Amino acid sequence: MPTLKVKLSKRELIISEASKLFREKGFGGSSMRDLAEKVGIEAASMYHHIRSKDEILEEICFEMAHRYEAQLSETEVQDISYPEKIEALIAFHVQLIIDNANAVSVVNNDWKYLSKERMIAFKSIRNDYEKRFAAIISKGIEAGAFKKVNISIALFTILSSLRWVELWYKPTRGVTKEDLAKDISAILMNGVKA
Amino acid sequence: MPTLKVKLSKRELIISEASKLFREKGFGGSSMRDLAEKVGIEAASMYHHIRSKDEILEEICFEMAHRYEAQLSETEVQDISYPEKIEALIAFHVQLIIDNANAVSVVNNDWKYLSKERMIAFKSIRNDYEKRFAAIISKGIEAGAFKKVNISIALFTILSSLRWVELWYKPTRGVTKEDLAKDISAILMNGVKA
DNA sequence: TTTAAAAACTAACAAACGTTAGTTAGTATT
DNA sequence: AATACTAACTAACGTTTGTTAGTTTTTAAA
Numbered sequence: 001m002p003t004l005k006v007k008l009s010k011r012e013l014i015i016s017e018a019s020k021l022f023r024e025k026g027f028g029g030s031s032m033r034d035l036a037e038k039v040g041i042e043a044a045s046m047y048h049h050i051r052s053k054d055e056i057l058e059e060i061c062f063e064m065a066h067r068y069e070a071q072l073s074e075t076e077v078q079d080i081s082y083p084e085k086i087e088a089l090i091a092f093h094v095q096l097i098i099d100n101a102n103a104v105s106v107v108n109n110d111w112k113y114l115s116k117e118r119m120i121a122f123k124s125i126r127n128d129y130e131k132r133f134a135a136i137i138s139k140g141i142e143a144g145a146f147k148k149v150n151i152s153i154a155l156f157t158i159l160s161s162l163r164w165v166e167l168w169y170k171p172t173r174g175v176t177k178e179d180l181a182k183d184i185s186a187i188l189m190n191g192v193k194a
Numbered sequence: 195m196p197t198l199k200v201k202l203s204k205r206e207l208i209i210s211e212a213s214k215l216f217r218e219k220g221f222g223g224s225s226m227r228d229l230a231e232k233v234g235i236e237a238a239s240m241y242h243h244i245r246s247k248d249e250i251l252e253e254i255c256f257e258m259a260h261r262y263e264a265q266l267s268e269t270e271v272q273d274i275s276y277p278e279k280i281e282a283l284i285a286f287h288v289q290l291i292i293d294n295a296n297a298v299s300v301v302n303n304d305w306k307y308l309s310k311e312r313m314i315a316f317k318s319i320r321n322d323y324e325k326r327f328a329a330i331i332s333k334g335i336e337a338g339a340f341k342k343v344n345i346s347i348a349l350f351t352i353l354s355s356l357r358w359v360e361l362w363y364k365p366t367r368g369v370t371k372e373d374l375a376k377d378i379s380a381i382l383m384n385g386v387k388a
Numbered sequence: 389t390t391t392a393a394a395a396a397c398t399a400a401c402a403a404a405c406g407t408t409a410g411t412t413a414g415t416a417t418t
Numbered sequence: 419a420a421t422a423c424t425a426a427c428t429a430a431c432g433t434t435t436g437t438t439a440g441t442t443t444t445t446a447a448a
Contacts, residue, residue, distance in 0.1 A: 235396065
């Protein structure tokens with residue numbers, strides 16, 4: 001990964017280091033002075049590139065939210081079956097989690113540190129995402145492709161069942177992203193029972 | 195729930211309010227003065243009942259860790275099939291999450307604020323828990339009750355698939371704890387595919 | 389009713405926090 | 419070589435933080 005990095009702007013570097021730091025210590029447990037040290041400049045100097053500590057968190061959260069949304073839009077219009085759509089979304093989630101482990105972790109754990117106003121916006125986006133994801137499940141049930149499960153329960157079970165990936169995945173485990181996505185999909189689609 | 199509360203000691207009240215506050219604002223986003231206000235005394239007065247802010251977090255985390263462990267020990271020796279053991283543990287998790295939503299949320303999200311030393315202890319307990327949970331899956335596979343899934347993947351998919359319950363459950367939804375546990379179990383055991 | 393202990397209070401500390409102001413160093417353009 | 423701009427620096431600000439010290443009030447026992 002680091003070998004591929006092409007001249008990150010200082011702002012991007014700050015946000016990237018912030019993702020790493022917030023993931024490790026939490027937003028509330030990370031100080032601007034800690035962060036500055038990781039970036040390699042003084043805390044005050046960072047304010048030439050960012051407006052505030054809050055802004056960093058917002059950028060991380062909304063950037064990731066946008067990516068999730070974009071992929072959902074793409075999947076919605078694809079001409080594949082409903083189970084295939086869900087599997088495609090699972091695969092995308094797994095990939096995004098692995099490729100952006102720091103940022104995803106921050107979104108999942110530290111969105112509650114967003115300002116009231118931004119939190120409302122964030123929750124609204126997330127809500128919309130869930131509704132559209134649920135719609136795919138719903139249509140899949142109507143089409144007879146899924147069992148008649150409670151849609152909310154299925155939705156959240158699927159979405160939250162992916163949250164451990166961020167903590168678990170290492171290339172050294174010898175499980176590729178693709179295999180991982182397939183295995184998780186298999187469990188959610190067909191269950192663990194023989 | 196509040197109607198059943200029997201004279202909570204002030205220490206218990208502090209920890210209970212702390213669970214609620216930490217869940218809402220995060221450990222790093224909650225001040226002792228905030229907490230004191232919820233408890234109804236001055237911040238300084240709390241120190242007659244607790245040693246430090248850290249101690250509160252530790253108590254919450256290790257208390258819940260202990261409860262998870264205790265239930266696992268019980269389930270391990272029960273004379274039921276491996277799938278039944280997993281389903282029993284899922285049902286217990288769901289119940290614990292619902293009955294202790296605040297504390298469970300804090301454990302899941304704020305354990306990273308534990309001191310280095312206590313965090314090592316906490317992780318060690320959690321690790322042990324996961325190993326023993328995995329052992330049940332493993333034996334279930336050997337017994338032919340489960341598919342030959344990757345044990346780690348199954349383990350973490352099951353465990354983390356329950357994390358949304360804390361955010362979703364309300365009595366007003368008309369889904370009982372028991373129904374909820376059954377529906378989640380059904381998905382994990384048999385999948386959503388028709 | 390006196391006494392002792394428990395639990396609350398006020399006041400304050402030292403440290404850490406996010407952030408601003410003012411200044412200096414580096415870089416690119418004319 | 420002079421100019422202008424960017425990005426870094428040092429110093430400090432006003433708060434807020436967790437916590438301690440010392441004092442007063444409340445509670446319970448004798």
